[in-house]
Amino acid sequence: MAESRRASTAGHLPKQGGDTTPGPPPELPRQRRGTTxxxxxxxxxxxxxxxxxxxxxxxxxxxxxxxxxxxxxxFFSEPEARTLRAFCDVVTGQDLDPRIPVLEMVDAKxxxxxxDGFRHHDMPPDPETWREVAANLDxxxxxxxCEQGFAAAGSETQHEIVQRFSTGELDWTLPVSKAxxxxxxxxxxxxxxxxxxxxxxxxxxxxYPRGYARLGAGQREVWEAPPExxxxxxADVHEQGLE
Amino acid sequence: MSERHSANGQEHVRTNGHPGESRGALAxxxxxxxxxxALRPPENDSAFLLHPHRRDVPGRERMRRYRTDEAVDMxxxxxxxxxxxxxxxxxxxxxxxxxxxxxxxxxxxxxxxxDEAGSHPLYWTEERVIGGEDPxxxxxxNSGRGVGGSMNHFAGFTxxxxxxxxxxxxxxxxxxxxxxxxxxxxxxxxxxxxxxxVAGEWWPWGDPHGYPHGPHPVAGGALRVWEGARLLGIExxxxxxxxxxxxxxxxxxxxxxxxCLQGCKVGAKASPLVSHIPDALAHGVEVRADCMxxxxxxxxxxxxxxxxxxxxxxxxxxxxxxxxxAGYSIETPRLLxxxxxxxxxxxxxxxxxxxxxxxMVQGAPQVAGRFPQELRMYKxxxxxxxxxxxxxxxxxxxxxxxxxIQTVSPLPIGWAEHVLADGHWGQALREYMRDYNHWYAIxxxxxxxxxxxxxxTLADATDRHGMPVARLDYTQCDNDRANIAYAKxxxxxxxxxxxxxxxxxIDRYAHLVGGCRMAERQEEGVVDSDHRVWGVPNLxxxxxxxxxxxxxxxxxLTIMALASRFAERLGQKRGVS
Numbered sequence: 090m091a092e093s094r095r096a097s098t099a100g101h102l103p104k105q106g107g108d109t110t111p112g113p114p115p116e117l118p119r120q121r122r123g124t125t126x127x128x129x130x131x132x133x134x135x136x137x138x139x140x141x142x143x144x145x146x147x148x149x150x151x152x153x154x155x156x157x158x159x160x161x162x163x164f165f166s167e168p169e170a171r172t173l174r175a176f177c178d179v180v181t182g183q184d185l186d187p188r189i190p191v192l193e194m195v196d197a198k199x200x201x202x203x204x205d206g207f208r209h210h211d212m213p214p215d216p217e218t219w220r221e222v223a224a225n226l227d228x229x230x231x232x233x234x235c236e237q238g239f240a241a242a243g244s245e246t247q248h249e250i251v252q253r254f255s256t257g258e259l260d261w262t263l264p265v266s267k268a269x270x271x272x273x274x275x276x277x278x279x280x281x282x283x284x285x286x287x288x289x290x291x292x293x294x295x296x297y298p299r300g301y302a303r304l305g306a307g308q309r310e311v312w313e314a315p316p317e318x319x320x321x322x323x324a325d326v327h328e329q330g331l332e
Numbered sequence: 333m334s335e336r337h338s339a340n341g342q343e344h345v346r347t348n349g350h351p352g353e354s355r356g357a358l359a360x361x362x363x364x365x366x367x368x369x370a371l372r373p374p375e376n377d378s379a380f381l382l383h384p385h386r387r388d389v390p391g392r393e394r395m396r397r398y399r400t401d402e403a404v405d406m407x408x409x410x411x412x413x414x415x416x417x418x419x420x421x422x423x424x425x426x427x428x429x430x431x432x433x434x435x436x437x438x439x440x441x442x443x444x445x446x447d448e449a450g451s452h453p454l455y456w457t458e459e460r461v462i463g464g465e466d467p468x469x470x471x472x473x474n475s476g477r478g479v480g481g482s483m484n485h486f487a488g489f490t491x492x493x494x495x496x497x498x499x500x501x502x503x504x505x506x507x508x509x510x511x512x513x514x515x516x517x518x519x520x521x522x523x524x525x526x527x528x529x530v531a532g533e534w535w536p537w538g539d540p541h542g543y544p545h546g547p548h549p550v551a552g553g554a555l556r557v558w559e560g561a562r563l564l565g566i567e568x569x570x571x572x573x574x575x576x577x578x579x580x581x582x583x584x585x586x587x588x589x590x591x592c593l594q595g596c597k598v599g600a601k602a603s604p605l606v607s608h609i610p611d612a613l614a615h616g617v618e619v620r621a622d623c624m625x626x627x628x629x630x631x632x633x634x635x636x637x638x639x640x641x642x643x644x645x646x647x648x649x650x651x652x653x654x655x656x657x658a659g660y661s662i663e664t665p666r667l668l669x670x671x672x673x674x675x676x677x678x679x680x681x682x683x684x685x686x687x688x689x690x691x692m693v694q695g696a697p698q699v700a701g702r703f704p705q706e707l708r709m710y711k712x713x714x715x716x717x718x719x720x721x722x723x724x725x726x727x728x729x730x731x732x733x734x735x736x737i738q739t740v741s742p743l744p745i746g747w748a749e750h751v752l753a754d755g756h757w758g759q760a761l762r763e764y765m766r767d768y769n770h771w772y773a774i775x776x777x778x779x780x781x782x783x784x785x786x787x788x789t790l791a792d793a794t795d796r797h798g799m800p801v802a803r804l805d806y807t808q809c810d811n812d813r814a815n816i817a818y819a820k821x822x823x824x825x826x827x828x829x830x831x832x833x834x835x836x837x838i839d840r841y842a843h844l845v846g847g848c849r850m851a852e853r854q855e856e857g858v859v860d861s862d863h864r865v866w867g868v869p870n871l872x873x874x875x876x877x878x879x880x881x882x883x884x885x886x887x888x889l890t891i892m893a894l895a896s897r898f899a900e901r902l903g904q905k906r907g908v909s
Contacts (some may be wrong), residue, residue: 097704099833102767103760114763131766145597148445182759206456206471210463210791210803248758255757273757277748281765282449290768292744293710295446297597300587304712306552306705316706316769 101318111244112184118317123288126280127185130289135314137287137294144295152295155283159190164200164216168238169223175240176226179251180273181280189286194279195219205274209267218263218271225261225268226250291316361541362534364522371544372581373526375424379581381610387440387599389479389606391613398618400650404430405905407639407652409625409667412481413891414875415658416604416612417524421899423615426906430618430650432641434663435478437621438605444595448745451594454478454485460662461791464805468693470662474844479619480605482660483888484595487715488573488602489738490530490889492521494538496724497883504725504732506811507781508880511852511861512897514539520893520900525572528602529580530889532571537720545577548586553707553772554716554739560830561719561737566822568719568737574602574888575713588712590741601713604892623648626799628655628671628680628871636680636871642797656863656872658895661691661844664877665788666802668848668858668865681848681858681865681873688788690849691804692882695778695816696842698740699823700750701832706769709741716741722822723884731814735778736884737823742773753838764836774826776819777842779884780812788847845887848877863898874898 101107101116108114113129120128123136138156141149162170170192177191178184199216208214213221227238229250235242239250253259257266280286287294293301293313303310373379383390398404406422408415411433419429436453438444445451456475462468476482496503498510518539524530531545547570550558561568575586575596586600599606609619620643627640629649638651657664665688669679681687718738725732742750744765750773751764785807790800808816820837827835851857854866859878865871876891883890 099702099704099767099770101763102702102834103756103763104836105834107763109758109760109763111759114759117766145446147442148447148450151445151450152447180757180761182757182762203452204457204459205452206458206475207460207462207469209467210461214459251757255755273752274749277752277761278449278745281744281748282447286765287744290744290766291708292768293708296587296589296591296710297446298587300589300598301711302588304549304551304588306555306703306707308552309706309708313708 111182111248116319118319120288124187124285125289126183126187126189126285128187131316132288132291132314133317135288135291137284137292140294140312143299145297148295148297152284156285160193160197162193162196164196165219165223169220170196171240172223172226172238173219175247176251177276179247180276187285189280189283191276191279195275198275198279209264211264212267212271213263215271215275218268221263222268222272225259225263229259358540364542366542371526373529374523376420376527376608376611377614378527378607378610379583381614382582382599382606384582387597389610389613391610392437395613396616396618398428398430400648403638403651403653404428406654406656407432407650408656408658408874409639410481410658410660410663410875411479411604411609411619411621412476412658412660412875413483413604413888414895415656416480416608417892417895418656418658418874418899419617420608420612420615421896422902422905423612423617425899425902425904428616429612430620430652432623432625432639432650433479433619433621434624435621437479437619438484440595440597440599444597446589446591446594446597448594448743451485454595458795459793459801461793461801461803462806463803464786465807468804468806468841470804473840474693474842475660475662479609479621480603483603484605485593486886486888487740488575488592488713489715489718489886490525490528490572490574491718491720491736491885492538492541493517493883493885493890494723497881497885500733500881506732508849508851508856510880511850516897517890517893520896521889524889524892524896528574528607529576530572530574531577532573533569535569535572536567537723543572547571548573548575548577548713548716550716551707551709551712552705553709553741556701556703556707556772556830557739557774557826558717560826560828563829564825566719566721566737566826568717570717573713573715576600586713590710590712590714590743592713592715624797625667626670626797628657628667630671630673630676630680630868632675634675634868636868654870654872656874658873658875660875661847661877662788662802662804664873664875665847666790669790670799680868680871683867684855686849686858688847689784689786690782690846690880691786691788691806691844692780692782692846692879693806693841694843694882694884695735695780695812695819696775696840697816697820697823698750698773698775698838698840699820699827700771700773700836701827701830702767702770702834703772703832704770707772708769709772710743712741714739714741720884722819729818731811731818733779733781733815734884735776735815735819737774737776740773740775744768747771750836750838754836774823776823777884777886778812778815778819779882780815781809782846782849782881783807783809843887845876845879845882848873849880850878851880862901872898
């Protein structure tokens with residue numbers, strides 16, 4: 090079976106020869122239950138939010154707030170938000186709706202003045218770093234012939250800039266690798282604090298007061314679902330408007 | 333080991349150290365460990381004072397309050413592992429104790445969540461500056477805030493230090509010897525292991541010993557790692573973790589939900605909030621939370637008179653007969669350096685420019701391996717099994733000192749940081765994230781050596797109270813790099829032996845100690861072997877910053893043991909009613 094073959098060979102993983110080009114990975118199932126980012130995921134029949142009644146009230150309130158409404162952009166200017174929204178989409182691989190509103194979640198954190206507890210001596214404070222990254226992304230796009238900025242650049246240009254950003258190979262106005270650390274820490278923390286992402290990766294979510302009873306390899310709680318490694322056999326459901 | 337401690341000669345030190353020396357001691361140890369949780373810890377009723385169903389610390393509303401002009405016997409700055417243990421011990425000895433803590437007095441039911449991102453209030457997130465060639469990231473990894481300190485979100489591993497950790501200079505010719513030895517801490521280790529309580533298998537390394545609670549069940553991922561280690565001839569053991577296995581007083585048993593690093597809402601994992609604060613309050617300790625101490629005040633005679641602190645933006649002075657600073661390796665040096673006066677122009681205890689120097693972290697690379705089965709590493713506490721197989725110096729490895737190996741099991745945000753560190757973003761990162769349930773992660777704690785250049789200083793930037801923020805500079809030496817590289821190679825070998833299909837690696841640090849080294853002579857340290865700051869007779873430091881070396885063990889238990897011994901050294905104040 091395709092499912093067990095992929096699970097056991099790990100051939101889908103980027104370092105084992107898996108496809109890493111932008112766009113939906115091959116053989117990734119469509120989500121059938123609940124919501125995941127881009128409505129794809131490894132656990133098509135698992136919705137972590139269906140378990141919310143089992144969470145303690147304080148945690149439930151906090152987690153459900155993350156999906157209740159997208160916070161307004163208050164910290165970033167409109168042009169900064171446009172650039173950084175495109176950047177967050179690229180680094181978190183979000184090419185379709187529904188999207189986890191990473192930029193808005195980061196903006197809310199910066200607006201509230203919440204910091205992470207350290208700053209490199211040769212770096213500005215984190216909020217300033219974000220603004221400088223926005224300006225530098227636009228400048229890098231401009232240097233590549235896209236005067237409208239990073240958000241308007243083609244996917245290939247965006248990926249090339251981000252690739253160089255990730256390896257520190259850009260001539261920017263601030264230490265590039267450290268800036269990468271600052272923005273990625275916040276972006277990933279936002280993305281993977283969102284319950285849609287938990288459903289996508291099959292994470293159990295908040296676990297108090299219920300806890301876990303089945304700890305062995307291959308064991309699942311009754312409410313946990315198995316992963317799936319084969320795509321829907323009907324390839325063109327989306328094109329035919331069958332979803 | 334011989335008695336090296338000379339002060340007063342009051343301290344009781346057993347000399348039957350090595351296991352081969354005394355079969356009787358070993359037999360006694362085995363009997364003690366066979367009794368498991370049957371013995372109630374002496375002189376600490378915390379677990380029994382807690383409410384069986386609510387996690388709020390009882391007795392807060394009836395807590396003793398001291399006036400600011402009432403000079404308490406001991407004012408403790410910081411309610412973490414060191415400060416809370418000291419407070420509880422001194423209160424039992426009739427001392428009037430006030431603990432001032434910068435963060436909140438947590439109510440786990442209301443304030444803590446079963447969620448990674450939502451747990452940021454547990455960390456010290458205010459500005460700090462980092463530098464050096466190998467800068468150490470602070471914040472969620474190695475800082476704490478609020479009553480209970482960083483033990484509120486520590487994984488839970490509570491190994492003892494080895495004898496060799498106290499004699500690194502004598503044995504290896506580097507770093508420093510401690511002015512005290514393992515035997516001085518052993519009775520405190522034993523007592524604290526019953527108070528926390530610590531669960532684990534019989535421990536064959538260092539000074540062999542058992543634990544008061546039996547080993548926890550081990551999840552599938554850890555079993556794969558264990559098998560890989562076994563094939564390489566590397567011994568591993570379950571624990572030791574400060575997590576009750578079975579109920580303990582009114583503290584519930586562990587429910588294996590995996591959120592140890594987010595604060596244990598269950599109350600099964602120990603932190604001073606549940607293990608020492610309830611008993612401290614019952615014995616008259618006041619814990620004044622949400623108060624940031626900015627200066628230790630001294631008089632013309634060079635004695636400290638109390639502290640200045642801010643609460644809700646308002647400045648106050650609290651009088652005290654003696655002050656013990658327990659703010660950990662960043663905030664303690666910061667406070668001493670900032671407490672300048674005409675008599676102490678460079679800050680307190682800093683005549684020889686030693687305050688803030690010798691800060692240490694542990695090299696803590698983590699490697700994750702991929703397996704065909706679902707391992708779902710979010711289940712069970714991250715601290716499951718560990719090894720001290722590589723703990724001691726082995727010249728064949730090409731570096732001095734060693735490392736330990738422990739399980740870590742990150743939750744999704746931690747896993748994303750792990751994947752990112754291996755160089756993946758975008759679709760590649762998403763694919764590794766979707767594969768989360770097939771992975772398991774282990775990490776090392778490499779002992780890094782103390783260096784004078786690795787230090788805390790005051791930065792130009794100031795906080796909201798106008799106090800300069802701390803700057804931490806850190807650079808590794810060649811021995812450090814060799815240790816970390818060897819440790820990382822070992823982790824890879826374990827996963828190769830376990831037949832992992834793919835591996836991902838992250839370089840990182842763990843734990844902070846040092847900065848106010850304990851030493852026999854003033855020229856070599858900030859405090860003496862009784863934690864007294866050289867040059868200020870009624871000022872003490874009681875936290876991880878006094879450690880002259882780092883060890884390859886997690887520091888929490890040893891910080892508590894140091895505090896427990898320090899309290900014993902201070903002795904009885906007055907009869908307890």
